[in-house]
Amino acid sequence: MRILLVLSGLFFSGCAAYQSYHSLPLSDPGIAQKLRRRSLNALEVDATQLHHPRLPPITLSFKHGIGPDQAAVLAVLLSPKLVAERDRRGLAQAQLVQAGVLPNPSVGYTREFVTGGFTTGAFSPYGFTGSWDVSSLVSQGAKVKAARANVDAISLDVAWTEWQMAEGAKLEFYRVLALETQLNRAKQIDDDQQSTVTALQSAVDHHEKSVVDLAAAQAARQDSLAVVLALQQELDQRRLALRRAIGFLPAAQLPIQHDFALPSSVSPPSEKELVGSLENQRLDLIGLRQGYQSQEETVRTAILAQFPKTTLGFIHASDNSNVHTTGFGITFDLPIFDRNQGAIATEKATRQKLYDEYTSRVFEARSDIASALADIRSLNQQVSTAQAALPVFQRLVETAKSASDEGATDVLSYFQARVNLNQRTLQILKLKQQLIEAKSALELASGRYLTASN
Numbered sequence: 187m188r189i190l191l192v193l194s195g196l197f198f199s200g201c202a203a204y205q206s207y208h209s210l211p212l213s214d215p216g217i218a219q220k221l222r223r224r225s226l227n228a229l230e231v232d233a234t235q236l237h238h239p240r241l242p243p244i245t246l247s248f249k250h251g252i253g254p255d256q257a258a259v260l261a262v263l264l265s266p267k268l269v270a271e272r273d274r275r276g277l278a279q280a281q282l283v284q285a286g287v288l289p290n291p292s293v294g295y296t297r298e299f300v301t302g303g304f305t306t307g308a309f310s311p312y313g314f315t316g317s318w319d320v321s322s323l324v325s326q327g328a329k330v331k332a333a334r335a336n337v338d339a340i341s342l343d344v345a346w347t348e349w350q351m352a353e354g355a356k357l358e359f360y361r362v363l364a365l366e367t368q369l370n371r372a373k374q375i376d377d378d379q380q381s382t383v384t385a386l387q388s389a390v391d392h393h394e395k396s397v398v399d400l401a402a403a404q405a406a407r408q409d410s411l412a413v414v415l416a417l418q419q420e421l422d423q424r425r426l427a428l429r430r431a432i433g434f435l436p437a438a439q440l441p442i443q444h445d446f447a448l449p450s451s452v453s454p455p456s457e458k459e460l461v462g463s464l465e466n467q468r469l470d471l472i473g474l475r476q477g478y479q480s481q482e483e484t485v486r487t488a489i490l491a492q493f494p495k496t497t498l499g500f501i502h503a504s505d506n507s508n509v510h511t512t513g514f515g516i517t518f519d520l521p522i523f524d525r526n527q528g529a530i531a532t533e534k535a536t537r538q539k540l541y542d543e544y545t546s547r548v549f550e551a552r553s554d555i556a557s558a559l560a561d562i563r564s565l566n567q568q569v570s571t572a573q574a575a576l577p578v579f580q581r582l583v584e585t586a587k588s589a590s591d592e593g594a595t596d597v598l599s600y601f602q603a604r605v606n607l608n609q610r611t612l613q614i615l616k617l618k619q620q621l622i623e624a625k626s627a628l629e630l631a632s633g634r635y636l637t638a639s640n
Contacts, residue, residue, distance in 0.1 A: 234246070236259060236262065236263070238262065238345060238348060238349075239345055239469060240345070240349050240352075240469065240633070240634075240635055241258060241259060241262060241348070241349070241352055241635075243259075244256060244259055246259065246260070248441060250441075250443060251441040251442045251443040251444070252359075252440070252441070252442055252443065253359070253442075253443045253446060254356040254359045254360060254446065255356070257355045257356055257358070257359040257428065257431075257432055257442075258352035258353065258355050258356040259352070260355065260432045260433065261351045261352050261354070261355035261431055261432050261433060262348045262351065262352050263433070264432060264433025264434070265351050265431070265432070265433040266433060267351065268344075268347065268348055268351055271344050271347050271348075272344055274340050274343075274344060275337070275340055275341055275344060277340075278333075278336055278337045278340040278341075279337060281333050281336065281337075282330070282333040282334055282336070282337050284333075285326075285329040285330045285332070285333035286326070286329075286330050286333075288322060288323075288326065289318070289319050289322050291316060291317065291318040292316070292317045292318070292499075293314075293315065293316045293317075294313075294314070294315040294316075295312070295313070295314050295315075296312060296313040296314075297310065297311075297312045298310060298311045298312065298506075300506060307507075308506045308507070309504070309505075309506050309507065309508040310506070311503070311504055311505045311506045312503065312504050313501065313502070313503035313504075314501070314502045314503065315499060315500070315501050315502075316499055316500055317497050317498065317499030317500075317515070317517075318497065318498055318499070319495065319496070319497050320496050320497070320498050321493065321494070321495045321496045321497075321518075324490050324491075324493060325486075325487045325490040325491050328483045328484075328486045328487040328490060329483070329487050331480075331483040332480045332481070332482075332483035332484045332486075332487060333480070334480075335476050335477070335479045335480035335483060336476075336477065336480040338473075338476040339473045339474070339476035339477035339479075339480055340473075341473075342469050342470070342472050342473030342476060343469075343470065343473040343477075345469050345473075346468075346469035346470040346473060349469060349630075349633070350630065351431070353626055353629055353630050354431050355428070355431040355432050356626065357622070357623060357626040358424060358427050358428040358431045359428060359442065360446075360448075360619070360622040360623075360626075361424045361427075361428075361619065361622075361623075362421065362424045362425055362428050362442065363442070363444065363446055363448070364448055364615060364616075364618065364619035364622065365417060365420055365421040365424055365619075366421060366444070367448065367615055368417055368612055368615045368616065368619075369414065369417045369418060369421055371611055371612060371615060372410065372413045372414045372417050372612065373414055375410050375413075375608045375611075375612075376407070376410040376411055376413075376414050379403070379406055379407035379410045379411075380407055382403050382406075382407070383400070383403045383404055383407050386399055386400045386403045387400060395597075398597075399597040402597055402598050402601050403597075403601065406601045406604070406605060409605070410608070413612070425440075428440065428442075448615070448618035448619065448621075448622065449618065449621060449622065449625075450569050450570070450573065450618065451566045451569065451570065451621075452562050452565075452566065452621055452624070452625050452636075452640065453640055454559060454562060454625070454628055454636060454640050455634075455636075455640065457555060457556060457559055460555050460559075460628075460632045460634070461552055461555060463632075463634075464548070464551055464552065464555070464632060464633070465548065467632060467633035467634050468547075468551060468632070468633035469633060470547065470633075471544065471547060471548065471551070471633075474540065474543065474544045474547060475544070477540060478537070478540045478541065478544060481533070481536055481537045481540050482537065484533050484536070484537075485530070485533045485534055485537050487533075488526060488529045488530045488532075488533045489526075489530055491526045491529065492521065492525045492526040492527070492530065493521075494518040494519045494520065494521050495518060495519045496516065496517070496518040496519075497516070497517045497518070498514070498515075498516055499514065499515045499516075499517070500512070500513065500514045500515070501513050501514070501515060551631055551632075551633075554627065554630075554631035555628065555631045555632055557627075557631075558624055558625075558627040558628035558631055559628065561620075561624040561627070562621065562624045562625065562628065565617055565620055565621040565624055566621070568617050569614060569617045569618060569621065572610060572613060572614045572617060573614060575610065576607075576610060576611070576614075579603070579606055579607040579610050580607060582603045582606070582607070583600070583603045583604050583607050585603075586599050586600040586602075586603040586604075587600050587603075625640075
């Protein structure tokens with residue numbers, strides 16, 4: 187009876203340590219609470235305390251609007267996608283805890299009662315057994331190492347996703363800035379065209395110009411207005427994309443700074459330097475190496491698990507003649523059919539997959555670096571050439587204007603010269619936007635943050 191009381195105490199004390207179930211319903215108030223933006227003061231504090239291997243802490247102030255670096259940090263702090271991504275860290279930590287947990291021992295108690303037959307001097311027999319699977323000790327060390335390496339791999343993978351989201355937010359900021367610049371220039375062109383139409387309408391009314399001249403000016407104004415409307419639509423979409431990248435709801439106010447000039451050229455590090463430091467700069471490659479190390483330990487665990495399962499136990503019993511016996515037992519599987527060969531083959535194949543994936547990722551990164559550098563070189567040259575040609579187009583407009591005023595040529599030639607000049611100015615702004623996008627692509631491919639001087 188005392189043994190039974192002891193076993194009951196152990197059982198219920200173990201039950202007391204169990205965790206209770208708490209539901210987490212998908213309710214509208216709960217989701218609204220998750221999507222509610224933190225206070226501006228809290229965000230400013232969080233930005234100064236950010237810990238990220240590639241993003242330095244910054245000073246965040248909404249009074250004067252945000253810049254590209256502030257947009258990148260806000261994306262890391264607020265993006266709902268990253269909140270869900272960080273939950274993987276908790277899962278990996280839970281797997282590490284489970285890897286370190288040993289199997290529970292098993293205990294048993296039996297009690298029999300004499301109920302008939304020759305019962306003189308007979309006692310009620312009982313038995314007590316205990317056993318534990320000691321074979322789990324063989325592979326536990328490898329399991330813990332695999333789980334610990336997996337935690338590091340997941341943390342680096344999450345950091346890489348944060349870096350990608352930060353780069354995406356910064357790129358969306360520059361796209362908004364570039365489109366605002368293009369739109370402002372397009373509106374200036376449209377206002378100029380409208381002024382020309384108004385002046386020509388007055389000249390036609392006074393019989394100083396022909397209706398052909400007026401029709402040409404009106405057609406040119408319609409083209410400029412179409413450009414304004416198209417740029418306005420694209421800008422509205424990019425502003426929504428910027429809010430989404432940062433983690434702001436569509437209706438939220440997001441003041442941005444406008445004192446960032448689009449670069450006319452980018453001077454990145456050499457391809458040799460970028461490729462040479464690639465595998466130690468790209469967080470995903472560092473994380474893949476940790477994941478590969480985790481899989482190495484998993485393969486080792488599978489190989490260790492091929493040894494026979496062994497269970498040690500002890501027995502204490504009493505028969506119906508009140509003779510007490512105490513002993514021990516050992517049980518192990520005979521590895522005749524199952525030698526864990528399926529699990530070993532699976533883990534080896536997984537390891538080979540990770541090896542090849544890492545090689546493929548390095549190959550793609552090197553190719554992306556070369557492609558981004560080629561784009562930057564080409565765009566640098568295109569911007570320089572287009573800017574150098576602007577005075578030529580400006581002189582052409584002035585010459586056509588003089589010729590038109592003197593009657594040496596029709597007004598259509600003058601309008602066409604102006605259209606060409608306006609298209610060139612917009613083209614330069616678009617080329618500068620493409621240059622920023624190429625720089626962002628290089629940062630993503632190399633895993634490096636390039637300063638404004640680059």
